[in-house]
Amino acid sequence: MFDALTDRLTGVFDRLSGRGVLSEKDIDEAMREVRVALLEADVALPVVREFIANAKERAAGADVIRSVRPADQVVKITYDGLVEMLGGDVEPAGLNLSLNPPTVILMAGLQGSGKTTTAGKLALRLVRERKKVLLASLDTRRPAAMEQLAVLAQQAGAESLPIVAGQAAPDIARRALSSAKLQGYDVLILDTAGRTTLDEAMMSEAAEIARIASPSETLLVADSLTGQDAVRTAKAFHERLPLTGLVLTRADGDGRGGAALSMRAVTGLPIKFLGVSEKIDGLDSFDARRVAGRILGQGDVVALVERAVQDIDTVRAEAMAKRLAKGQFDLDMMADQLSQMKKMGGVEGLMGLMPGVQKIKKQIAEANISEKMFDRQAAIISSMTKAERRKPDLLQASRKRRIAKGAGVDVSEINRLLKQHRQMADAFKSMSKDGGKGFARMAGMMGGGGAGGMDRLKALGGGKLPSSDQLGDLTGKLPGLGGPAGAPSLPGLGGGLPSGFNPFKKS
Structure with missing residues (x-):
């Protein structure tokens, strides 16, 4: 998702690395290019302005200009700014699991954003933590939405609420809450209906369900590929629902990544998870430090x-x-x-x-x-x-x-x-x-x-x-397959091959 931004920023810093001492003009030019890179990545303009202003203030200090390796200092300043933009240098925001089960997690978002798939992924994550999980589909409009969630629940090793034809979404929420309490579930995940666009009927229904269920977590699921539309959607939902966090799906896509960089800054809500594949286990915890490292081409060794x-x-x-x-x-x-x-x-x-x-x-x-x-x-x-x-x-x-x-x-x-x-x-x-x-x-x-x-x-x-x-x-x-000359080893089941060995070179 961040490849284009990574390429641009890497190019900026590579040009700085050959200079022994940086002048204020060098820093201004570098920050100008960083600004263009962020805007091209579809980051919201107010967020970019604040980022560049803070970075310039830090980069203009004598410590940077006189540093032995000033380019590294500029990279560090950019890294710190990205971390701050993405949520700060804190531990990843986990789920708030209630001490008095069942913990209710409400999934909200537009149709097609990946709510149902994310509900299944979240269930698998909780099952692996030895939680007893119940999933309930409140989507009475999309064809086969309830059946899809039941299949995902089975794949995750969780249970799904039996389907009762003709029941309204608020009534399903009440039945799910009652079943979760009576059967001793640790977590209840409610998958709400979405629309292709924001409308009053969807918002009112989601607000009523939130009032009935009193969720510990209300997660807004947003598609990373929708860019600034995802930011507008987040603001609209935040005004009507007690949102506690964000989940960005399709983070493995070729979008420009601006939504991830903007949503946290615009809404003030933590990004809790990233959907990194279509597979049932394709859900990663969001860590601002690790994502910032990936944007700057430093990889993510922990992941x-x-x-x-x-x-x-x-x-x-x-x-x-x-x-x-x-x-x-x-x-x-x-x-x-x-x-x-x-x-x-x-x-x-x-x-x-x-x-x-x-x-x-x-x-x-x-x-x-x-x-x-x-x-x-x-x-x-x-x-x-x-x-x-x-x-x-x-x-x-x-x-x-x-x-x-x-x-x-x-x-x-x-x-x-x-x-x-x-x-x-x-x-x-x-x-x-x-x-x-x-x-x-x-x-x-x-x-x-x-x-x-x-x-x-x-x-x-x-x-x-x-x-x-x-x-x-x-x-x-880590054991691996080796790789192109000079590249780190790929993890597999064998052993890390010597640096410079290239098994992929064509005959």
């Missing part, structure tokens, strides 16, 4: 580690690490790595979280590294026999033609895959020559040697997942 801890099968990771320590790496293991990458969000999702990747986007594009490429590679491996996957040397011309036909690819793609596998296998054999110490450390980090992987990661942060400062270069220690 990367959270995904690794959540999605990587530690038992399989340990088993693979032991095999790699012996220099073993067959095509089945390569397929496992491709599968793990897909589970963790795919190539684009992972690269967006890695520090420095923004600067090598051109090389990544030239190397043709994409989701489709990995899907084709997985299809090629699936078309092989077990013996061929274990011993790639068996693959002579006739076998390659059979596999190419089965996978729907050219023989040249099979040759390229085999070359990549051979390079990776050689690299792993080289790494195993230290007696497997590197792989042993990796297995320990991912769950071996006593405490589980999550416990080890939480130990770094004093009982919670560590900050990006505490993690340091942990991304390089």
